[in-house]
Amino acid sequence: MAHHQALILLSINNLVNDNILQKRFMKNPEIKAVDILLQERMPSNMLITKERKEKTKRIKFAGYDNYVSYKYTKIDPILRRSNVLSNENYLIEINDKGEGFSRYKDILVNKYKETSKENSGIFFYIRDVMTGEIWKANYEAEDEKYEVTFAEDMSEFVKLKNNIETQVKITTASSLGTEIRSIKIKNNLENDINLEVIGYFRPVLAKMEDDISHPAFSNLFLKYNRSKNGDLIVKRNKRGDKKEAFLGTNLFYENGENKRIRI
Numbered sequence: 001m002a003h004h005q006a007l008i009l010l011s012i013n014n015l016v017n018d019n020i021l022q023k024r025f026m027k028n029p030e031i032k033a034v035d036i037l038l039q040e041r042m043p044s045n046m047l048i049t050k051e052r053k054e055k056t057k058r059i060k061f062a063g064y065d066n067y068v069s070y071k072y073t074k075i076d077p078i079l080r081r082s083n084v085l086s087n088e089n090y091l092i093e094i095n096d097k098g099e100g101f102s103r104y105k106d107i108l109v110n111k112y113k114e115t116s117k118e119n120s121g122i123f124f125y126i127r128d129v130m131t132g133e134i135w136k137a138n139y140e141a142e143d144e145k146y147e148v149t150f151a152e153d154m155s156e157f158v159k160l161k162n163n164i165e166t167q168v169k170i171t172t173a174s175s176l177g178t179e180i181r182s183i184k185i186k187n188n189l190e191n192d193i194n195l196e197v198i199g200y201f202r203p204v205l206a207k208m209e210d211d212i213s214h215p216a217f218s219n220l221f222l223k224y225n226r227s228k229n230g231d232l233i234v235k236r237n238k239r240g241d242k243k244e245a246f247l248g249t250n251l252f253y254e255n256g257e258n259k260r261i262r263i
Contacts, residue, residue: 069151072096083150085170087237092170094155097146098123100137103208104177107245111202113212117220122201124168124183126161129194137166137183163188164195197251205236205245 004047016019026032060100082100085092094100099121101112105219112120124137138157139146145160157168165186171178185194204211211218221237227248234247 007205020232054205060088062129067151069149072148073146075146081150083155084170085155087172087174090172090179092172092179094121094170096139098157098168102179106207108204108206108208108211109247111211112208121200122181124181124187125198125200127196127198128162129196133162135161137168164193172181199249199251203234203247205234205247
């Protein structure tokens with residue numbers, strides 16, 4: 001439309017003539033009177049509420065004075081709470097339901113789309129071998145107990161389902177392009193159980209905008225292999241001048257004190 005051309009011309013004029021439009025705008029006495037409002041910054045820790053009032057929660061200090069952790073025991077169906085863990089190159093964004101994404105520089109590790117109806121993230125699933133029942137180690141509506149702790153160095157999810165308590169802790173290495181997700185399982189039953197632990201995510205190894213715009217085409221360039229020590233290796237074939245991308249993942253088992261669980 002014609003007014004779009006006008007906006008382009010004004011932008012060019014503004015760039016060439018050293019922000020001339022802003023200067024003319026601020027010469028208006030009415031605008032100059034409220035100049036101080038334009039200098040206000042967005043609060044870094046603001047509280048967003050809609051129909052219902054959200055109760056403010058006191059910040060809990062643990063260990064040392066500048067270490068802050070937030071603990072949530074109820075999941076709001078509208079207001080999403082999130083935590084970001086990162087180092088120089090690797091970033092993990094995760095919300096209170098355990099959904100989110102990991103990214104190395106500009107390369108997305110797992111498939112994620114905020115508006116998708118499917119669960120997007122990296123998850124642990126627990127399967128009772130005897131009954132065949134499967135449940136997620138993160139949030140589900142029928143959970144008997146569910147607690148989330150967000151801190152600057154980790155995200156933790158504690159859940160109780162069928163008298164089986166799981167604790168998932170997520171962190172990233174300080175300087176490497178690596179993340180560690182550990183799961184602890186506690187059997188609160190009197191009898192032995194046989195559980196199967198499944199780690200699940202959908203690899204991407206591409207920029208988020210590339211995967212969202214052409215997901216089916218993007219998947220065609222992924223190859224899967226398993227190494228001798230059991231690592232799952234995912235490779236994205238090189239296209240044009242882009243570099244090849246690799247991802248490696250594995251699930252290790254460490255025998256704990258609870259002998260009533262066999263994994």
